[in-house]
Amino acid sequence: MSKLVFITGASSGFGAACAEIFAKHGNRIIITGRRAERLHSLKADLESKYKADIFTLSFDVQQKQAVFQAIESLPAAWQDIDILINNAGLALGRDYFDEANLDDWETMIDTNLKGLLYVTKALLPYMKKQQGAHIINIGSTAGKEVYEKGNVYCATKSAVNAISQAMRIDLLQQGIRVTAVHPGAAETEFSVVRFKGDQEKADAVYKGYTPLSATDVAEVVYYCATLPSHICINDLVLTSTAQANSFYTHKSA
Numbered sequence: 001m002s003k004l005v006f007i008t009g010a011s012s013g014f015g016a017a018c019a020e021i022f023a024k025h026g027n028r029i030i031i032t033g034r035r036a037e038r039l040h041s042l043k044a045d046l047e048s049k050y051k052a053d054i055f056t057l058s059f060d061v062q063q064k065q066a067v068f069q070a071i072e073s074l075p076a077a078w079q080d081i082d083i084l085i086n087n088a089g090l091a092l093g094r095d096y097f098d099e100a101n102l103d104d105w106e107t108m109i110d111t112n113l114k115g116l117l118y119v120t121k122a123l124l125p126y127m128k129k130q131q132g133a134h135i136i137n138i139g140s141t142a143g144k145e146v147y148e149k150g151n152v153y154c155a156t157k158s159a160v161n162a163i164s165q166a167m168r169i170d171l172l173q174q175g176i177r178v179t180a181v182h183p184g185a186a187e188t189e190f191s192v193v194r195f196k197g198d199q200e201k202a203d204a205v206y207k208g209y210t211p212l213s214a215t216d217v218a219e220v221v222y223y224c225a226t227l228p229s230h231i232c233i234n235d236l237v238l239t240s241t242a243q244a245n246s247f248y249t250h251k252s253a
Helices: 013-024 035-051 064-072 102-127 151-170 190-196 198-202 212-226
Strands: 003-007 028-033 054-058 084-088 134-140 176-182 237-240
Touching: 003 013, 003 134, 013 028, 013 064, 013 084, 013 212, 028 035, 035 054, 054 064, 054 198, 064 102, 084 102, 102 134, 134 151, 134 212, 151 237, 176 198, 176 212, 212 237
Parallel strands: 003 028, 003 084, 028 054, 084 134, 134 176, 176 237
Antiparallel strands: none
């Protein structure tokens, strides 16, 4: 049965890959992000490939008022949201705590944590009306183990881990499933953004082993979302075979 799926951070990476796999399987999708031109391009691509029904909504999850205004502007035909994929997030910088940039910290907190909270709070009035609604939060192995120079990024993803548990408890009476998916290293724009456009540093992260791809993560998200309604995967960590956790990765010479 076709579902209506709302995806944040859909202009690239995991979000775009999730939009693709859900579109491929005949679902209606609301794709959101800051970069309107990328959203329109993705919409055109998915409509062409899969005859998918796609709606675009451009806003910045960091901006509370903009989030609520955008979601409240949804036409009635796009309000019956079954699945929310809270994907929008980023890492900025890889610095020792005493050397880190405060603006980077605030951007990560405002995007990775506050943005997830704003979007979920704004959508819950719609989702509570749907039988079997499902929230999927994209965390990280960085939320499971804190590593050197990860400080506030790890803190925000630890918070995603905790808030996912809290949502699962508080929304239990509403029959809303909550799943946290925690990927390890995945080759997307993530490292380019983290290293502020330094492609050489970004590429070095993935040398010597095969990391996850955006499609790998999207397939796991889709699996979690398509299980029978009485089953909920509460917490799922996935890495490439070469990675054990945030600390240990086996790289070839």
